[in-house]
Amino acid sequence: MTVGVKPRVKVPKSAAAGETITIKTLISHKMESGQRKDSDGNTIPRKIINRFTCDFNGQNVIDVKLEPAISTNPFFEFRAKVPESGEFTFTWYDDDGDIYTTSKKIKVA
Amino acid sequence: MIRKALHAAVSLVLSGALALPLTAEEHISEILINEEIPITVRTEAPPYVEGLDEIMSGWLFRSEETQALQLDDFDNPSFVFVDQGMDLFNKVEGTAGKSCAACHQDLGEFAGLRASLPRVEDGKIVTMEDLINECRVERMGAEPWKWTSTQMTSVNALISMQSRGMPVNVKVDGEARPFWEKGKELYYTRFGQLDLACANCHENNYGNMIRADRLSQGQINGFPTYRLKNAKLNAVQARFKGCMKNIRAEPFKVGSEEFKALELYLASRGNGLSVEAPSVRN
Numbered sequence: 001m002t003v004g005v006k007p008r009v010k011v012p013k014s015a016a017a018g019e020t021i022t023i024k025t026l027i028s029h030k031m032e033s034g035q036r037k038d039s040d041g042n043t044i045p046r047k048i049i050n051r052f053t054c055d056f057n058g059q060n061v062i063d064v065k066l067e068p069a070i071s072t073n074p075f076f077e078f079r080a081k082v083p084e085s086g087e088f089t090f091t092w093y094d095d096d097g098d099i100y101t102t103s104k105k106i107k108v109a
Numbered sequence: 110m111i112r113k114a115l116h117a118a119v120s121l122v123l124s125g126a127l128a129l130p131l132t133a134e135e136h137i138s139e140i141l142i143n144e145e146i147p148i149t150v151r152t153e154a155p156p157y158v159e160g161l162d163e164i165m166s167g168w169l170f171r172s173e174e175t176q177a178l179q180l181d182d183f184d185n186p187s188f189v190f191v192d193q194g195m196d197l198f199n200k201v202e203g204t205a206g207k208s209c210a211a212c213h214q215d216l217g218e219f220a221g222l223r224a225s226l227p228r229v230e231d232g233k234i235v236t237m238e239d240l241i242n243e244c245r246v247e248r249m250g251a252e253p254w255k256w257t258s259t260q261m262t263s264v265n266a267l268i269s270m271q272s273r274g275m276p277v278n279v280k281v282d283g284e285a286r287p288f289w290e291k292g293k294e295l296y297y298t299r300f301g302q303l304d305l306a307c308a309n310c311h312e313n314n315y316g317n318m319i320r321a322d323r324l325s326q327g328q329i330n331g332f333p334t335y336r337l338k339n340a341k342l343n344a345v346q347a348r349f350k351g352c353m354k355n356i357r358a359e360p361f362k363v364g365s366e367e368f369k370a371l372e373l374y375l376a377s378r379g380n381g382l383s384v385e386a387p388s389v390r391n
Contacts (some may be wrong), residue, residue, distance in 0.1 A: 006189075008183070008188075024184075026183070026189070028189045028193075072340070073186070073189055
């Protein structure tokens with residue numbers, strides 16, 4: 001696993017049934033574009049998060065394709081409707097094959 | 110002729126509107142971070158600050174969007190670095206085989222530290238950077254960090270934020286007095302090709318535009334500060350250096366006696382504001 005990559009998410013702990021909640025996610029990541037050169041003039045290989053997904057109880061909420069122009073530490077804010085109690089699973093896919101996941105439970109009263 | 114007069118009137122109105130400092134935020138004296146930590150952003154100036162009636166946090170001078178970033182730790186980009194600071198804090202380094210956390214198990218013990226720094230001990234000014242490096246060299250047997258390095262600013266932010274919301278309260282009398290006097294002298298001394306003192310911008314002209322930027326009072330209660338312009342945490346003395354370059358002066362060295370004295374004096378001008386570290390500015 002690459003050092004310094006750390007996912008963070010913010011999900012409310014509880015919601016009313018059918019309520020639309022706001023989710024914020026951020027992963028600390030260099031997002032090396034593949035366009036830059038090092039001091040010797042060699043191209044620094046591309047290494048970005050190329051896909052981000054969020055699932056709720058196995059059902060997909062959002063599936064994002066990321067491109068090299070996206071800046072460092074990509075931040076996503078989106079909304080989701082919560083029908084029942086369950087768990088949000090967040091997954092980030094790195095160019096080098098690494099997969100970072102984290103999950104957050106939410107209670108529907 | 111009439112047209113000219115009209116022009117003059119219009120430009121007068123326009124310039125009047127631009128010169129008005131802090132239109133939207135005029136009444137704000139307290140903000141809430143994470144809806145729980147109250148921060149004083151405006152209060153009465155300490156008696157020894159002759160040039161100001163009121164002291165104001167730099168937060169008040171920023172745009173609404175920038176202000177909003179600081180109100181929630183998730184939105185505040187500093188916390189990417191605070192997380193890294195946490196890793197560094199727990200990292201074993203040096204010949205003693207210790208991490209910071211080996212001695213300082215409870216981060217909460219640092220509450221109040223940032224609010225009292227810089228302070229004078231045994232005839233020397235001590236800043237947060239000095240304390241961190243003293244621990245690294247003397248107790249961990251590790252290499253000291255550079256003052257403006259990411260490691261230093263990240264750990265500094267982690268420790269400083271334990272005092273968030275507490276009033277800045279640096280000592281200006283006793284042993285600290287001669288250093289404070291020196292800092293004050295520097296503050297009012299003109300430097301560089303533009304021949305400007307700190308006071309010319311930050312005391313006489315705060316709230317006015319300097320090219321595309323709005324001048325603040327130059328308060329340092331929010332450092333280390335995440336700046337949108339360079340997307341990283343900035344050390345306070347790195348900011349001093351930036352200011353000196355802007356006025357085309359030869360900056361003092363980061364960590365020099367001059368900058369330490371200036372840091373002490375500037376911190377004292379903010380006595381009464383809250384520790385805001387890690388803040389967000391443009």
